Amino acid sequence: MLFNDFDKNHFSDELYRKLTSLIYDRTGLFFGENSRFFLEKRVELRITALNLRNLDEYVRYLMFDSDSEKEWDSLITTITTNETYFMREERQLKCFKEDILPEIAKKRAGSKIRIWSAGCSSGEEPYTIAILVKESKCVPEHYVEILATDINSRVINKAKEGIYGESSFRSVNEAFKARWFISEGNQKWRIKDEVKARVTFQRFNLFELDRYALLGNFDVIFCRNVIIYFDMDAKVKVVERFFDKLHDGGYLLLGHSESLISVTEKFKLIHLPSDLVYRKE
Ligand SMILES: C[S@@+](CC[C@H](N)C(=O)[O-])C[C@H]1O[C@@H](n2cnc3c(N)ncnc32)[C@H](O)[C@@H]1O
Known part of the structure; x- marks a missing residue:
């Protein structure tokens, strides 16, 4: 368990770049270094929800799993900013x-x-x-x-x-x-x-x-x-x-x-x- 937690929290630069480029190619949303803490926290929730061990497994899941479309939907739901209100501007x-x-x-x-x-x-x-x-x-x-x-x-x-x-x-x-x-x-x-x-x-x-x-x-x-x-x-x-x-x-x-x-x-x-x-x- 301790090992899993460590693994889950350890996003190497290379894997982080892979993840952000997958997200960008699909959505146009750009996550640079400034957004790293935010994105890592959100993705950790998804890794836990899917019972995966680490970001490497998660990236593979997004790319190849037969349920990947469903996961894309869940990921997008957690990483978009939806702030809005009536009569804005x-x-x-x-x-x-x-x-x-x-x-x-x-x-x-x-x-x-x-x-x-x-x-x-x-x-x-x-x-x-x-x-x-x-x-x-x-x-x-x-x-x-x-x-x-x-x-x-x-x-x-x-x-x-x-x-x-x-x-x-x-x-x-x-x-x-x-x-x-x-x-x-x-x-x-x-x-x-x-x-x-x-x-x-x-x-x-x-x-x-x-x-x-x-x-x-x-x-x-x-x-x-x-x-x-x-x-x-x-x-x-x-x-x-x-x-x-x-x-x-x-x-x-x-x-x-x-x-x-x-x-x-x-x-x-x-x-x-x-x-x-x-x-x-
Ligand atoms: C901050 S809200 C703005 C809501 C509203 N337009 C306003 O100004 O109050 C941004 C919205 O853009 C959506 N969004 C982000 N990327 C998108 C994309 N590639 N295609 C469609 N909607 C997207 C988000 O899901 C989010 O709901």
Whole structure:
């Protein structure tokens, strides 16, 4: 037992590099030396759960075991950062509601508007989008399709369930909660069906580059606080796909700490009344 514990905790540089490169090739997620402690702790949990002896066995399991797909799912669930909340980055959301949505509604004039929340985590972002569409009234809500995707199947299931605790409401007031949620007791709140019905959730890995063809085209892509975890090469590949997936005049909304500097010059940074956003010209 003592020996197993020692083995499990001893990740050689070579094996650590092998593990991070396997993770990168599959997900685009970049784990450098700064993330080593975090990743080792998470992977130790997986080694224990599978009753394996060490990282060497775990890496082989990921590569060759007949159950490896299931393990990839569990590993991704433990190593992704899923921090999110309703009405995150309010200025940008105001821009979406007051500037972008009316412009697209006018342009589309009666045909479907498609919005993608890419890296939606547990659903707070796409449900916020659905609420803003409802509040805006510039377009009948059934003309707007919202697709929400994430690589992590656990958060997708949570999003489909639609029940949230206090931390998801950190930047909204009680009136927002009362209007769009039903109390479940125990400080849990369930999203109302009228909002839930507007969002389709699906598991999708942004780094599976040949699968974008299945998605169709979009008017707006929200990909906020996701590519921050990718290296430059992965950012370039994913953002190029977003460009291809957007209609001309479509918008890419990134998190406020993210930018396309050194990633691509294809998008134009434009100044709308409420915020700066990227547009496909
Ligand atoms: C910090 S959360 C951001 C959630 C939301 N967009 C927001 O800004 O509040 C990042 C999400 O990106 C997802 N993610 C990371 N890599 C991904 C990939 N390769 N494909 C799809 N989703 C990914 C994670 O699972 C996580 O839920």
